[in-house]
Amino acid sequence: MDILTLIKDLIAKAAAISWFLFLLSWIIGWAIKGAPIPIGKARRVGQGLVEDAIWGAFWIAVGSSIFWLITYIASLLSKSFPAPPTPQLPSS
Amino acid sequence: MNLFLLIAYYLALLSFYLGVLIYSLPIPITGLKRWGPRLLSDAFFVATLVVGFDLIIEFANYLLQLLGASWPIFTATIAMAAGSELFLLSILSEISSFIYKAMPTIASLINILSSKIVYSLYILLFMYTLALFIKYGHYLIASLGVALMAIPFRIARGAGALLFAFSLVFYVGLPLYPWFYSTFVAAPLIHEAPGAILDGRVVNMFGSPIMSGKLILLESNSSKYMVLAQVANGKFYTVIRNLSILMSSRLRPALLVNGIAFYTNVTSIPQACMHYLLYPFLCTLNLEVKGLLLYRENVAVFVKPKPSLFRLSTVNSTLIAFNIACTNECQLYISTKNPTELVSICIDNKCLKDLNKLCIGEWSLGKERGYIFRIHIHGLHKVRIYITKAVSFNLVKLFISIANYIVFTAKVFGLTFLLIMLMSYAALISSIVYLSVLITITIGLARLLGGWFRGRFIP
Numbered sequence: 433m434d435i436l437t438l439i440k441d442l443i444a445k446a447a448a449i450s451w452f453l454f455l456l457s458w459i460i461g462w463a464i465k466g467a468p469i470p471i472g473k474a475r476r477v478g479q480g481l482v483e484d485a486i487w488g489a490f491w492i493a494v495g496s497s498i499f500w501l502i503t504y505i506a507s508l509l510s511k512s513f514p515a516p517p518t519p520q521l522p523s524s
Numbered sequence: 525m526n527l528f529l530l531i532a533y534y535l536a537l538l539s540f541y542l543g544v545l546i547y548s549l550p551i552p553i554t555g556l557k558r559w560g561p562r563l564l565s566d567a568f569f570v571a572t573l574v575v576g577f578d579l580i581i582e583f584a585n586y587l588l589q590l591l592g593a594s595w596p597i598f599t600a601t602i603a604m605a606a607g608s609e610l611f612l613l614s615i616l617s618e619i620s621s622f623i624y625k626a627m628p629t630i631a632s633l634i635n636i637l638s639s640k641i642v643y644s645l646y647i648l649l650f651m652y653t654l655a656l657f658i659k660y661g662h663y664l665i666a667s668l669g670v671a672l673m674a675i676p677f678r679i680a681r682g683a684g685a686l687l688f689a690f691s692l693v694f695y696v697g698l699p700l701y702p703w704f705y706s707t708f709v710a711a712p713l714i715h716e717a718p719g720a721i722l723d724g725r726v727v728n729m730f731g732s733p734i735m736s737g738k739l740i741l742l743e744s745n746s747s748k749y750m751v752l753a754q755v756a757n758g759k760f761y762t763v764i765r766n767l768s769i770l771m772s773s774r775l776r777p778a779l780l781v782n783g784i785a786f787y788t789n790v791t792s793i794p795q796a797c798m799h800y801l802l803y804p805f806l807c808t809l810n811l812e813v814k815g816l817l818l819y820r821e822n823v824a825v826f827v828k829p830k831p832s833l834f835r836l837s838t839v840n841s842t843l844i845a846f847n848i849a850c851t852n853e854c855q856l857y858i859s860t861k862n863p864t865e866l867v868s869i870c871i872d873n874k875c876l877k878d879l880n881k882l883c884i885g886e887w888s889l890g891k892e893r894g895y896i897f898r899i900h901i902h903g904l905h906k907v908r909i910y911i912t913k914a915v916s917f918n919l920v921k922l923f924i925s926i927a928n929y930i931v932f933t934a935k936v937f938g939l940t941f942l943l944i945m946l947m948s949y950a951a952l953i954s955s956i957v958y959l960s961v962l963i964t965i966t967i968g969l970a971r972l973l974g975g976w977f978r979g980r981f982i983p
Contacts, residue, residue, distance in 0.1 A: 439534040446541035450548050457550035477552045484557065488548030491564060495540050499571055506575040510582075 450492055458485040528667035532674040533574045539676035540567035563676060570674040573688075577670060581663065584696050593699035595659055601702040602652045605951070606806060607721045609645050613638055614723075614761040621757045644952040649806075651701070651955050658694045665691040673974065685974025689966045697962045704958050708950055722752065722793075723761040724809035726779060728817050730834050733758030734779070737819055739811075741775040741793075742785055749785065752777065779813045782824045782859040783889035786816045820844060822864040822894075823911060827856045833904065842911060849904035856901050858909060859887065861894040869899065870908040 464478030543563030546556065588594065616638045624631040658665075665687055672684030726734045739760050740749040753762035773792045778785040788811040790796045797807035816826045820839045825846075827834075833849035848856065860866055868877050876882065882897040899907075 436530060436534060439531070439538055443534065443538050443541055446538065446545050450541060450545040453545060453550065454548035457548050460550045481550055481552060484560070485548050485550075488544050488560075491544045491547065492541075495544065498568065499537070499540075502568070502571050503575050506572075506579060509576075510579055 447492070450488060454485050454489045454492070457481050457488075461485060526664070526667055528664070528671040529574050529577055532570060532667070532671040535671065535674035535676065536567045536570040536574065539563045539570075539674070542676050543567060559677070562678075566676075566678065566681075570670065573670050573673070577667065580692070581666070584692065587696055588699055591700060591703070593703060595655070595699055597702050598655060598699045599652070601705055602648060602655075603721065603806070605705070605955070606645060606648050609641050609648070609952075610721060610723055610761050613641055613645075614756065614759065616641070617759065618756045641952065644955065647955045647959070651698070651959060654694065655698045658691065658698060662691040662695040682970070682974045686966070686970040689969035689973060693962055693966045693969060697958075697965070701955075701958055705951075705954055708954055721761070721806050722764060722809060723759070723807075724811060725759050726755050726788075726811050726813060727758075728813055728834075729815075729830055730817075732818070732836065734813055734816060734819055738780040740778055740780045740785060742778045742787075744774055744776065749778075749780070750775070751780075755779070777809070777811065779811070779816065781816060781819050782822075782861050782894055783887040783892065784824070784826070784859065786813045786826065788813050817848075818844070818846070821911060822861040823866075823909065824859045824861075825856065825909075826859070827854055827901075829854055831901070837906075844909040844911065845907070847904065847906050848901055850901050853900060853902045856899045856907070858897045858899070859894060860897075860911070861892055864894075865912045866895070866897065867910040867912055869897070870910070871899070871905050873906075 458481075461478045461481030464481065465475055467475075467478075469475060540563070543560050543566075546563065547560035549556070551557075616634050620631045620634040620638070623634070669684045669687030669689075669691065672680040672687065674684075675681070726737065726739070728734055734755065735758055737755045738751055739753045739755055739762075740751050742749050752764070753760040773794065775793075776787070776791050777793060778787050780786075790809060790811055793807075793809065796809055815828060816824060817834055818825050818836060818839075821841060821844070823844060825844070827848070827850075829850075829852075831848050831850045831854055834846060835848075836844075836846045838845040858866070858869070866879055868875050869879065869882070870876070879897060882899060883895055884898045885896050887894055887896060901907075
């Protein structure tokens with residue numbers, strides 16, 4: 433079970449870090465967009481950062497619900513699955 | 525839900541959050557950023573696999589029951605195929621040994637055919653081992669495969685997919701082998717196991733093969749016995765229907781030669797077959813017969829106690845010559861079976877024509893009878909035994925014994941199957957063909973599961 437607790441620990445850390453990073457890159461993205469740099473490509477980098485940060489936040493929020501959805505569908509399927517035919521002993 | 529599946533599920537979660545982390549990283553390198561959506565889609569895929577794992581296994585079981593395949597029928601088919609090949613081998617070796625003196629080239633051709641049959645037998649037994657492996661371990665191997673697939677960054681995805689595909693394909697595929705066999709080889713399915721197949725070699729105390737004799741089961745403390753098999757060319761093969769006879773520890777195997785039963789180094793068959801637990805239908809017994817030195821041309825030579833040296837130099841239809849050495853005095857017995865008769869015995873070039881002094885008695889068992897002679901041996905001597913020409917119609921004996929084999933096999937396996945077996949190359953290669961079909965399907969499924977998706981599902 434040690435490996436499971438390790439993985440759960442890592443998940444918790446990754447979730448916390450991604451929330452923080454999402455905020456950080458959103459701020460950096462807007463900062464680059466608003467900075468007085470004359471090169472157009474550099475400003476589009478800022479645009480990309482903002483977009484990806486929003487997508488990241490979306491997936492963090494929605495991720496657990498998708499996993500729940502997968503489990504729910506599987507449980508529905510397993511209930512409606514026909515039971516395999518049981519072999520009958522010959523009655524002679 | 526075993527440990528591997530739990531690990532896989534949590535690894536899927538981890539790779540999901542790692543993907544999200546990479547998505548929100550403020551580093552604008554596109555190569556790195558592409559891993560974000562990849563990790564996300566991997567996580568969903570693996571989570572679906574983990575949650576649907578039991579579903580998949582249940583579906584596989586359902587499929588098997590629908591198709592009417594099951595593991596006992598599979599074992600019975602393998603046993604039948606292995607038994608028929610062993611039977612073919614025994615017939616071929618008998619023919620080859622008879623023909624060798626007259627037509628050595630044809631004998632070597634027959635030996636080549638025998639070796640091909642032996643390869644086919646190996647593949648059959650390999651398939652059975654694989655079946656045991658899969659039958660008891662498919663859940664574990666498949667779940668290990670999913671766990672490997674779940675590792676983030678697709679590190680072991682190919683290997684995991686291969687393991688998963690392998691266990692699934694072989695779990696469904698192997699029990700379908702009897703159907704394949706009956707479709708392409710046109711043999712009837714056996715619905716009950718054919719009992720046990722016993723085979724092996726018979727050697728004397730010095731390791732040389734004893735060419736013929738009857739393998740019997742002796743009941744201890746009584747003179748009742750049961751014939752198991754006929755030894756031919758040093759080997760024997762038999763199919764035993766009633767397993768309880770084999771398993772009884774009161775019966776011990778012995779070699780019946782000229783009315784005398786010689787004990788072997790195997791005292792109880794179940795003990796000797798113990799290490800064949802994996803193949804409960806196949807047991808190879810290599811027997812070392814105590815006391816008997818050779819049995820050729822209806823003449824048996826046995827000695828008590830064990831000599832220090834025994835080397836056979838010549839055997840043909842008129843002469844049996846060997847060197848024997850005893851440190852302490854030992855008794856050498858020579859037993860003949862009618863119609864073979866002793867002409868003279870020469871020890872170190874001193875020949876004795878008057879054999880009445882050496883004869884200690886007559887033996888008879890059923891319709892057979894003969895005489896027993898005794899010589900005292902001390903030290904190293906060269907013994908030559910001259911016999912009259914025995915039965916010269918070896919060909920007739922060959923036909924009779926082949927006819928016996930055929931009748932025996934027809935009783936055990938069914939006549940139609942016998943005919944097909946004797947003429948069917950497909951029967952020999954069916955196992956390796958089926959294994960290669962299954963391996964191809966496995967590789968295809970593994971590529972499908974573990975391949976790198978070209979399309980991006982996650983924006």
